[in-house]
Amino acid sequence: MPELPEVQTVLDTLETKIKDCKIEKIKIIYKPIVSCNETTFKRKLLNQHFRSFKRRGKYLLFEMDDITLVSHLRMEGKYFILDESVPLSKHDHVIFYLDNGKQLRYNDVRKFGRMELIEKKDDYSDFKDLGPEPFSDKFSVSYCKEYLKDKKGPIKQTLLDQSFVAGIGNIYADEILFAIKVDPRTPSDKLNDQDLKNLIRSTRTILKKAIKAGGTTIRSYTSSLGVTGRFQLSLKVHTMKNCPECGAEIIKTVVGSRGTYYCPVCQKGR
DNA sequence: AGTTTGACCCGGACGC
């Protein structure tokens, strides 16, 4: 499922493929994907060009001439760029007809993804109450300390809270906590300064590595399949059976109603 | 009043 690295990869790939393309027609097959009024959505996007490509957390932001198209892939949203002659597939929900004869197709098996329009801004830092980007200077030890103060809920759950830091999903939350050797159930306010330093560093390292891997993998897919949003993961705990460090059996449990993997030997509470 | 939990949206996968 797309988390920050995958969203970034999709964005980068779309930028190379449809930058400055014009939308000539829009077909909405499954209406709830588009959050706003259908007529307004079409009217405002018609004859607009894809000018710049930005990301905020897991949201794709397509800046057009006069408006910003926001897209969230949720669980399984995918974009394909295909010739109009290619038959529609079962889970294609929104079709953008481009001026180069290609179509940008939004495909989503679960139908959880959403699109909406917002005003263009120079700065999307206030967008949807999202927390800082993991790579921004705002994601600092002092910020984490302040945010986590008196937070009793498990640190894993806080990592998934998009208003704490934007873009981390279930898989990377497990991977980050494994990297810093902290038990996912640890109360959020129990992490010490060193833990927070490690948390910030590991988050950036892991996400960066995944973006790199995503970029590598997706290039081999794009020529035939369009933007599938698939990318390789080098997972250490999530879905693993044994710990790559100590060999202990990985525990699978539920934290904050999310499936959670951790090593009972390497990862300690505080 | 602020924080936290839970239902919801979906359909594929899986177990019986």
Add this chain to the structure above:
DNA sequence: TGCGTCCGGGTCAAAC
């Protein structure tokens, strides 16, 4: 073949 159940990101309502 056919049910029933589980899973999950973000939103929003309800409960604490």
